[in-house]
Amino acid sequence: MSRDFFNSRAAAWDDEVAEKDISRLETIAERLDIKPGDSVLDIGTGTGVFVPFLLKKIGGKGKLVCLDFAEEMLKIAREKGFKGDINYLCADIENNSLEDDSFDAVVCYSVFPHFNNKMKAFKEIYRLLKKGGRLYICHSSSRQAINEVHKSIPEVCSHLFPENEDTRGMLSDAGFEDITISDSKEDYLVIAAKSAGR
Numbered sequence: 001m002s003r004d005f006f007n008s009r010a011a012a013w014d015d016e017v018a019e020k021d022i023s024r025l026e027t028i029a030e031r032l033d034i035k036p037g038d039s040v041l042d043i044g045t046g047t048g049v050f051v052p053f054l055l056k057k058i059g060g061k062g063k064l065v066c067l068d069f070a071e072e073m074l075k076i077a078r079e080k081g082f083k084g085d086i087n088y089l090c091a092d093i094e095n096n097s098l099e100d101d102s103f104d105a106v107v108c109y110s111v112f113p114h115f116n117n118k119m120k121a122f123k124e125i126y127r128l129l130k131k132g133g134r135l136y137i138c139h140s141s142s143r144q145a146i147n148e149v150h151k152s153i154p155e156v157c158s159h160l161f162p163e164n165e166d167t168r169g170m171l172s173d174a175g176f177e178d179i180t181i182s183d184s185k186e187d188y189l190v191i192a193a194k195s196a197g198r
């Protein structure tokens with residue numbers, strides 16, 4: 001099971017797997033329209049690689065919920081002692097107990113291909129966003145490059161990105177609007193909005 005895989009990799013994650021190029025993480029963070037004071041859900045927090053960048057964006061008045069189903073990954077994030085209004089939640093996004101309409105933004109940094117049931121995850125994220133809120137799916141490589149890496153690792157060889165148009169279709173079916181998908185050599189970014197009117 002995927003959770004067991006990530007728990008088993010937690011201790012070595014920062015040294016062996018996590019993105020270490022700060023400028024790439026900064027570039028991704030700059031593209032997210034997250035404002036001071038926003039309430040943000042970070043799905044697949046892992047050891048907290050993207051947390052400092054989100055904290056910088058939301059500032060002292062913002063709220064951050066760090067969600068991950070692998071307790072060993074989340075434990076490392078928690079032990080880093082990030083400062084701010086942060087809650088750590090060990091849960092599966094596909095079966096969570098968070099309240100409806102809670103977040104201005106939901107960020108999935110380096111987790112999307114690992115969702116077991118992507119449609120279910122999208123419906124949950126839609127439920128959790130406030131009206132007008134935005135989902136950001138981001139990666140520091142292209143869709144194809146990440147799929148190739150995953151195919152070479154037995155435990156995650158089936159954890160693949162759908163075709164971009166299939167991702168767009170699922171987001172639309174889940175209720176999202178204003179969907180943009182940018183997939184380049186350097187990064188992958190999906191932005192999708194929950195209607196401000198419904």
Ligand SMILES: C[S@@+](CC[C@H](N)C(=O)[O-])C[C@H]1O[C@@H](n2cnc3c(N)ncnc32)[C@H](O)[C@@H]1O
Pocket residue numbers: 002003006007018019043044045046047048049050067068069070073091092093094109110111114115116
């Ligand atoms: C590839 S790691 C990335 C971790 C971190 N974002 C990073 O970039 O280092 C994916 C993380 O997502 C978590 N994850 C995968 N599927 C999940 C789900 N359905 N619900 C919550 N967490 C999930 C895993 O436990 C793992 O920590």
